[in-house]
Amino acid sequence: MMLVRDSADYIEESKHGCMIDMYPVNESHELVPSPRVLNTHYRLDVLPKTFRGKKTVCVLRNPKDVAASFYFHRKKRVSNIGMDEKKREELLAKLTFSAFLGAFLFDNDCPYGRYFDYVEYMWSLRDDPNLLLVHFEDLKRDPVEVIQQVNEFIGTNRSPELVQNIAEATNFASMREGKKDSTNRLLEKTRNMKEQGEESKEKRLVNSAQDIYRKGEIGDWKNHFTVADNELFDACLDRWAVGKEIPFRY
Secondary structure (H helix, E strand, O other), X not given: OHHHHOOOOOOOOOHHHHEOOOOOHHHHHHOOOOOOOOEOOOOHHHOOHHHOOOOEEEEEOOHHHHHHHHHHHHHHHHHHOOOOHHHHHHHHHHOOHHHHHHXXXXXXXXXXXXXXXXXXXXXXXXXOOOEEEEEHHHHHHOHHHHHHHHHHHOOOOOOHHHHHHHHHHOOHHHHHHHHHHHHHHHHHOOOOOOOOOHHHHHHHHHHHHHOOOOOXXXXXXXXXXXXXXXXXXXXXXXXXXXXXXXXXXX
């Protein structure tokens, strides 16, 4: 979005307005003015035909870190759901890391489909001139290089100075702080609401908006996998033929 807008200023509009999964595309202009970049968790083959042939940037991350990150994302989402406290505690108690890994590896009935199926399909399009595959680990290692790749791919042709500024503005600490500021502005719009339980709703709003940014590190899975978890995961990776073609870095 910063490349498209030719500015490294933090994007203040809510990302939800650009999420195909969450907001009607034909109404996205109401929340985010043009020019804007649309986001989605869906594979390209299930999107409307009008999206075919458009420039698409897909970020891939090693499956073990994806599993660890997704687990804590799910856990925080459950923590912030408005429900009976006892029921919430029961759900959290059942959501153990090992149980989650089993579902992540073997459950076909999950939101947006299995991660491995998603990666396989997107990897099959790697030679498509309208698709750029980016590795999360490369973004961490050398953000300037990867942002320049995106700059060239989408044809924005921005200066090296802007690319450098964007790299600094979008590092993990900056994004987390920016999310905090935008959340505070959003809260100001809800201060005048007087109905019962508003304080609790406000707290959940803060948590929900800020928990998107947890660590953003490479190899955090090592802090959460047991030996048995890792052996199970490695056995699945050994059977994943396509995964062996992809240069994942753990």
